[in-house]
Amino acid sequence: MLQKINRIHRSDEYRTLRATGKFFRTPYFKLVYTISSENGVKIGVIVGNHVGGAVERNLVKRRVRAIFREILPLMHMGINVVIICRPEVMRLSFLLLKKEIVRALQNCCLVIRS
Secondary structure, three states: OOOOEOOOOHHHHHHHHOOOOOOOOOEEEEEEEEEOOOOEEEEEEEOHHHOHHHHHHHHHHHHHHHHHHHHHHHHHHOOOEEEEEEEEEHOOOHHHHHHHHHHHHHHHHHEEEO
């Protein structure tokens, strides 16, 4: 699990990030990110009802958080990231989802190295 300090919790943080952030779209999710004045990295995951029932949504959230736990040491500091998942994300295995997330982060220049 991601540490509490690395998670976005409040709805106003999500709203601000979505309103002011930059977007990168893939067939499986939309990545929204901003550069922050804070020193750490904060991650948020949004999985709507259109993805599936509670079991499927929780599975996707757990996978995304586990991927970010592995990637976190490779990311630049001072970044807030939200991943908004699409229904197609359910078709991906853990490894393919990880590759897609890393590719999206690299395209946005948010990781130091791969």
